[in-house]
Each structure stands twice: as C-alpha cells, then as structure tokens.
Amino acid sequence: MMDIMKRIYMDHSATTPVDPRVVDAMLPYFTEKFGNSSSLHSFGQEAAEALSMARGHVADSIGAREEEIIFTSGGTESDNLALQGVLSREPGKRQHIITSVLEHPAVLSTCDFLKSIGHDVTYVPVSSEGIVDVGDIERAIRDDTVIISIMHANNEIGTIQPIEEIAKIAKDNDVYLHTDAVQSVGKIPVDVDQLGVDMLSISSHKLHGPKGVGALYVREGTSLTPVIFGGGHESGLRPGTENIAGIVGFAKASSIAKERLGTDPARMGRLRDALIKKVFNTIDDVRLNGHATQRLPNNANLSFRHVEGESMLMLLDIAGIAVSTGSACSSRSQHASHVLDSIGLDPDYIHGSIRISLGRENTMDEVDYLAEALQETVAKLRQISSPVEC
Amino acid sequence: MMDIMKRIYMDHSATTPVDPRVVDAMLPYFTEKFGNSSSLHSFGQEAAEALSMARGHVADSIGAREEEIIFTSGGTESDNLALQGVLSREPGKRQHIITSVLEHPAVLSTCDFLKSIGHDVTYVPVSSEGIVDVGDIERAIRDDTVIISIMHANNEIGTIQPIEEIAKIAKDNDVYLHTDAVQSVGKIPVDVDQLGVDMLSISSHKLHGPKGVGALYVREGTSLTPVIFGGGHESGLRPGTENIAGIVGFAKASSIAKERLGTDPARMGRLRDALIKKVFNTIDDVRLNGHATQRLPNNANLSFRHVEGESMLMLLDIAGIAVSTGSACSSRSQHASHVLDSIGLDPDYIHGSIRISLGRENTMDEVDYLAEALQETVAKLRQISSPVEC
Amino acid sequence: MYSKKIIEEFTNPKNVGIIEDADGVGEIGSTIDGDVITVYIKVDDDVLKDVKFKTFGCVVAISTSTMVTQLAKGKTVEEALAISNEDVQDALGGLPKGKDRCSGFALDALHKAIEDYRNKS
Amino acid sequence: MYSKKIIEEFTNPKNVGIIEDADGVGEIGSTIDGDVITVYIKVDDDVLKDVKFKTFGCVVAISTSTMVTQLAKGKTVEEALAISNEDVQDALGGLPKGKDRCSGFALDALHKAIEDYRNKS
Ligand SMILES: Cc1ncc(COP(=O)(O)O)c(C=O)c1O
Numbered sequence A, B: 001m002m003d004i005m006k007r008i009y010m011d012h013s014a015t016t017p018v019d020p021r022v023v024d025a026m027l028p029y030f031t032e033k034f035g036n037s038s039s040l041h042s043f044g045q046e047a048a049e050a051l052s053m054a055r056g057h058v059a060d061s062i063g064a065r066e067e068e069i070i071f072t073s074g075g076t077e078s079d080n081l082a083l084q085g086v087l088s089r090e091p092g093k094r095q096h097i098i099t100s101v102l103e104h105p106a107v108l109s110t111c112d113f114l115k116s117i118g119h120d121v122t123y124v125p126v127s128s129e130g131i132v133d134v135g136d137i138e139r140a141i142r143d144d145t146v147i148i149s150i151m152h153a154n155n156e157i158g159t160i161q162p163i164e165e166i167a168k169i170a171k172d173n174d175v176y177l178h179t180d181a182v183q184s185v186g187k188i189p190v191d192v193d194q195l196g197v198d199m200l201s202i203s204s205h206k207l208h209g210p211k212g213v214g215a216l217y218v219r220e221g222t223s224l225t226p227v228i229f230g231g232g233h234e235s236g237l238r239p240g241t242e243n244i245a246g247i248v249g250f251a252k253a254s255s256i257a258k259e260r261l262g263t264d265p266a267r268m269g270r271l272r273d274a275l276i277k278k279v280f281n282t283i284d285d286v287r288l289n290g291h292a293t294q295r296l297p298n299n300a301n302l303s304f305r306h307v308e309g310e311s312m313l314m315l316l317d318i319a320g321i322a323v324s325t326g327s328a329c330s331s332r333s334q335h336a337s338h339v340l341d342s343i344g345l346d347p348d349y350i351h352g353s354i355r356i357s358l359g360r361e362n363t364m365d366e367v368d369y370l371a372e373a374l375q376e377t378v379a380k381l382r383q384i385s386s387p388v389e390c
Numbered sequence C, D: 001m002y003s004k005k006i007i008e009e010f011t012n013p014k015n016v017g018i019i020e021d022a023d024g025v026g027e028i029g030s031t032i033d034g035d036v037i038t039v040y041i042k043v044d045d046d047v048l049k050d051v052k053f054k055t056f057g058c059v060v061a062i063s064t065s066t067m068v069t070q071l072a073k074g075k076t077v078e079e080a081l082a083i084s085n086e087d088v089q090d091a092l093g094g095l096p097k098g099k100d101r102c103s104g105f106a107l108d109a110l111h112k113a114i115e116d117y118r119n120k121s
C-alpha cells in the first residue's frame, strides 16, 4: 500500500472544509465589524449592509431575489421551516404532505412529528435506482394536500430527482413544492425558476462555507409561519441576532461554488468514474447504488458483499482515507440505511456499503490510492468474515 | 467636543466584539479540523472531541454538567426550546405559563404563539424599578401551570430578578423554572444550582463569542421535546450538523468571561457610576431607569425629557459613540419600549431613553467623552424641540 | 441607512425656532406618540416671508421639518400648499424603508399653520 | 472514540479461521442484522485447546470476537463459561457508549459452541 503522510478526505457529503477565501471574508465580522444588524449606529449599519450584500449573493447563486432568502442555522432548520411553516398556518386543521421514503432525517423526522400532531403524510417509494415516480406523486395528491417535499439530490446515493416535472404537478394542483437542495447546491447548477420550486433548502457547510448557517429560499407570495419566535428578523420568519460572519462566509462560499460550476462537476465526474471502474475491475461482488447517470458527479455509493461498512470505514481511516457509511447522521447507529433499504438492496450487500463523496481538492492519485486501499480492505474483511475459508 | 479618531462602542447589550483569543480558538475548525462530529473517521472524531470539550467548558461556566448543555443557534432559539419544548410534550392539552411583562421578545413572542394555539399565559407586572414581585408569581400558579419563565437580567434596563426566590416557589409547586440569562452570563456570576433553575438560556455573542451560537442548560430529569426535527444531535433536542467552530468559540468566550468575573463587574460598575454622576451633574430633567442596585454593572438606561431617543442616538453616532435606544431589536420600530412602558415611565421621558451598555474595553476617558457628548446632544435637541425658546 | 442629505439636514437644521407674532401656527402629534412638530408662519402679501419650526422627534421628524420650512419659505400660500410629501422626500434624497410613518407630519403641520392663518384672516 | 486496544485487535485479529473438525460450533446473528459471528472450539481433556472465529460485522463485533477467542483459549470449559461480558470489555479497554448492542455476541457464540460441544459429547 502506497505510503502517505496527508490524510485524504472523501466525505464531502457529510461536510466540507471551509474555503480559505471564505474564512478571510468572515474574519472582519468577528472583531471589527461586529455590530448587531438591528442597531442604528454605524456598527449596526455595517452589519446590516453586509447582511444585505450576502443575501444578494446567496440569492444570485440560485437565481432568486434577495427578499426571497431567509437565513437559518442550517439545512435542518430550513427543512423544518418549510414543512412546519406551511402546516402551522392553520393550527388544528388536519392537512396532507407528500414526501418520499428517501428524504434526509431533517424532512422525515419533521414529517413524523407533523403526523404525531394529527397530519397525514404519504411517503412515495423510489425505484431500485433511487428515483421517485412522478406518477406516484400525482396520484397521492388529495384535496387536503398542502405541500410536496422531495429532495433534489440524495445525500447517500446521490440520485437526482425529477423536480421540474414534480413542479408541474404541484402547480397544476395548487400545492406548494419544497425541495431539500442541501446536497445539490454547489455541486450541480440549481435555479429556483428552472426547477419551479416554491421553497428550497441550502446548507452552507456542504459547499465549503461555515457550519451553522443555511437558507430557505421562499418564493414571493408563499405563505409561511415561523417555527421559532422572537424579534422580527428575517421578515419575521427567523428571529434571533443574525450570524453575520457566518452569513458572509456562506455567501462567499455560494459565489465561489457558483463560479466553479463550469469545471468542478465534469472534473469530479471523471474522478468518480475512474474510481468506479477501478473498483469493479479489482473487487468481486460489488454494486454501485443509485442511478447510473441521474446522480451527483461527486458521489459513489458502493456495496460489497460479506463486508461490513463500519469495519471498512475504520480500516480506510487507518489507511488515512475518510469516507462514510451511508449518511454521516446514521454512522453511529446500527440501523441499516433507510435509503439503501428503500431501494431494496440485497441484505447480503446492505451492511457493506460505503459512500465516497469527492471534493474540489481530490486528485486522481488519491482516487488510485483509495482504489488500492479498498481492494486490501475488502480482502482482509472477507478473510475474517467469509464462512468458507478463503 | 474632544476630537477622537476611534469609534467608541457602548452597546454591549446588543452584541459584543469577538475576543481575538476566541477567533484564534475557532480558526482551526474551519479549514483543518473541519469534520462532521457524526462521522466515524478521524476528521469526525476531532470534531466530536472538540464538541465534547466545548460542552464541558460552557457547562463549567455556569456550574452545570456537560450532559446538561444543549447547543443552539442563539438566545432566541434557546428561549423557544425551553418554552415550546415544555408545552409541546402534550399536544392539544391546554397548559399555563407564567412570565413577566419585561421579558425579551424571544420569550414574549413565543408566549404569544403558545397563546394563539390555545395555551394560557399570565404576564406578571413589574415595579416602577423593573423588578417582579415574587408574591405575584406565587399567586399566579394554577393546577395547569407547567413553567415559569422569568429573565435573569433585563436587556434594556439591566434589572436583576430574584430568581432564587422564584425557584423556591417553582419547586414547591412542582413547576419548571426557566430563566433567560442571555444578558447576565459573563456579566455577573451565574450558577444554575445557586439560582435553582431547571433551564437557562445563554447567547454566545453577548459575551464576546461569535454570533449564531447559544445554549440551553437543561437540568437532568427535565422533560422536553424538540422544536426542530432531524438527525439525533444534541440528545435529540436540537438536530443539525453542529457548528463546531462557533461552539468552540462560544466555549472559549465562556471560559474567558468566567475568569474575568473577578474584576470586570467592579470595574464596569465604577465606570457606569461615574457616567451616571456626570450626567446628573450636567444635564437637567434626566432619569435613571431600573433599579438603583439590583442591576447589571455595565448598564445605564437614561431618559431625558423633551428629547427623542433615535435623534440622540444618531447625534452620538456622528460623534463616534455607539449606544442604543431601548433594545436593539426595537430600534427600528417606532414603538416605545415595552420595558419602559411596563415600569410606567412618564410619557415626557419615555421617548428620550438611551441604553449605555459598557464593555471590557471601555475606559474612563471614553466615559468622560460620552458625558460631554450627551450634554451637547441633549442641549442641541432640546433647542430644536422645546416649545418655549431656550 | 439614512441618506447623506438627511443626516446633513438633521445635524444642521435651518429655521429652528418660534415666530412670536406668527400669522399662523400648526401643531401635530403628541409627546405620547413621540413626535411633536410645530410650524410657525409669517405671511406678507400672500407670501410665506418666514417659516420656523420646533420639533420633538426622531431623525425623520427633524429632517423633514427643516426641509419643509426651507421649501415653503418664500413661496405663496398656494405654492406652499402644493408641496407634496414626495417633494420633501426627494429633497432629502429618499427615506429608508419603514420610516415613512412620520414623514408627512411636518407637511401636515405646515398645512395646519396655513389653515390657522386663513381662519384668522 | 474506540480505544487503542480495540483498534489494535480489530486491525490485527488473532484466531481468525475455521476449525474443520471442531468439537463445537456456535453461530449468532444474521446477515440481515449485519452481524454474524461463528466460533469454533476444539476441546481436549476439558480444555479449550483451540478457539477460532469468523465474523461478519462491525469493529466491535470483530474486536470482541478476537478477544473472546484469546481469553477462552487454554481455559477449561467451566473457566471459559465464567468469562463475562465485562471481562471482554475490560480486556478491550472499554467500549464507546452506544456500542454495547453487539458487545456480547461473540461471548454468546462461544457459549453456543460450548453448548454444541456438550450436546455432542
Ligand atoms: C440532504 C440533506 N438535508 C439536510 C441536511 C441537514 O443539514 P444541516 O446539517 O446543515 O442541518 C443534510 C446534511 O446533514 C443533508 O445531506
């Protein structure tokens, strides 16, 4: 095995390193321009201007208008604001949500909560390639359906959903459409008008911005109530002193990500495809989860028969490579991924899945190194596990 | 008027500059130790360790245990989690909250919301010095009372409430006690056991930490439901990828603030008292709002007859001094402060109120300069306003 | 958030004062609301020879007061009545959003002063 | 979060393998649950002369498997049965919180193997 000093990070769907230019953009807002944007004095006005500029940049990056961006503390809160915000407009009235089995826990747990207080939720299934059937969504619509929430790109298997088509159905039926675009923004072009969505969630730390910041795009005219209450910040939808440094960093990261869309996706796609080819050439009994083409360019979710994911992850970690089993959020739990479950993956494979999510800094050398390490890792674990002597 | 180049910041109750040592502590967590604390690999474990260390430091600063700290996105969210979290345990059941007329909008608006969905709220009044009557709270308790929420120190007039006494009543009646300590932590000693509270809200940016981070102290055994839903972070009470850099900064700021409690309060009290003395010696028709002694050492809330607060603030800003009218949150609105209203301030004075909130860096020279500037400002505005020629 | 012009007018207001023998006086607002604007006019041959004000109020109240008095001074009564809220705001380089509540008060006070003058004469 | 000892045992497991002519075999778990541990024992004069395992599973499953086989090897059947889950965890330097679900599986598999041996003999 090649010897390296540097650790290799290939878990960019879990989180990303902050771009040094983003840190530079943030720094003045900690110690110098530290005002509260609600304050009338010059310190406050500096903050208010930074906030407005940042809002413009984030809006730009997804083809929205400044007033349509509500800053939040991250993707989870954005998802909650979209779903709870629509459902809470009429307290006590039973309403219906359509979502998919493949959503992130931020959407699924929120739906579970909404169900627990009396609402109805339809979870549409996905194909064995991890794509929802638009017809299923159409058929699920009822008179009391108020919102459809389907993620743009999946965090585990990287599949991209047909949001444009779903948007037509939503519009025809006068139902709101929300999409969790936490994994897609910055990885592939995302334009709110092209997608036709009413709401869209973004998380800064997935696109080389700081953690603890995100946004919900809310199309003008969308009626929403807040989830948390306080002073009237963020058009009354998200009170609390704004995290100016974080927001400025998020905005800078959004702008950089947008610029890089011209080259990054193609480059990552090449690395990813090379990796898949090498793995299939050198390891038996392996599967690529998700869709062959309708997927994020940086995602490879692979399952190996008779190998357990956490053990693989740890051996790779010892070899200096960071990857993930399924989603970061479920790494600690022993449950098989609900996403891999939902695509009906063979039980012999489901526990042996790892997600490799490439980033800007990854190179072909690193991909080669990973492929080699994977080969050794799988061989070693199969030697420990296989019921027949190998 | 003395000529200065440096701007003078005296609005520390609105927000504070981040301590440079706090920024230094945060920096590695943007670009190097950027992992997601849920990830099993070494990047994730670095983050998880930092998170655990930080939790310990924040806990230490208020005499709590690590497991009792729930990180949030700030004071507003902490207040919401405490109140909504207790009331939502039994959806649909009408319950009763006791709070005061003097709370921050983060508590008042949350109570308004809880009222709107069917709960009952008693807002106890305050004395003309801005202190609640413990007897009023006791008398307000009913069979269906589940929580009392009284702020530790007020953000506008700096009054400190008798939380220890309220805690006895809460305990005797088996009702939870929450206190919004956003303004007191870091300014005066705060110990959760000494106060006897079940929950306590903190906000990082009020104590020289970064914005967008806060905590809710939740005493072991307190039963609470989340407000936002997702992956199981923060004991399931606050999902979303943790803002490690922000949390590390918050923890560092908490530790520094705790260390400085030995000297800061006394020093600020001296500056504040000198300021008040100078103002009363040089300006007629002025009042000090709040309590003479039961108040934060860094707060002076002054009202001037026949002068309007925003105009005063702007003239002071032009002179290079940042102060506030009432709370930062209401600076933009034309409404008189609900806090000044609640202490029954004379209408001739209520619109002419400014809040001076001192910080670590303020000096006696700056206080002198402010006193002079105030004298000129008030004279100038009275000359414009007074119905009789001066 | 305030335009340069507003800050300039606010910090150096013209026409502050009382006209002891005013031909018309108009007052608007109350100390409870937090804005009191009083406009005094001296009229000679249908022309506003002098216009003065006293204002207890916020930055907008003070800067619109001084601007209204400047715009009105030297105009005929009819011309002064034709001054619009927009004219005042334009002369101030625009008002920040959410601050238009009291933007018309100074003009209202001028109108009241003219009414008072007409009632008297 | 894993102790050094766990990582060491996990990366260099001892006693991996199958005993073709085992006196007892114990298997626990299923591929659906994500852990399958099989323990093979060779008994001679009431002493576990050889203990081997095959484990499909997570870090804890593998490291407890190798530790259980090491602890059991050379012990009498009675002594082997007396090995407790705590003994295994202590020998591994402790398990991280929330990871104890499968910590007892390897021991269970050993017990099953001993049961199998006793049933046979
Ligand atoms: C698809 C998706 N939605 C939502 C989230 C939650 O975002 P955050 O961690 O910023 O709360 C994540 C990442 O964790 C995600 O991958």
Ligand SMILES: Cc1ncc(COP(=O)(O)O)c(C=O)c1O
Pocket (backbone or CB within 6 Å): A239, A240, A241, A242, B013, B073, B074, B075, B076, B077, B079, B104, B106, B151, B153, B154, B155, B180, B182, B183, B203, B204, B205, B212, B214
């Ligand atoms: C007493 C009090 N509570 C709550 C808050 C809200 O805190 P944050 O701005 O961190 O949401 C503030 C400050 O704005 C405050 O002064």
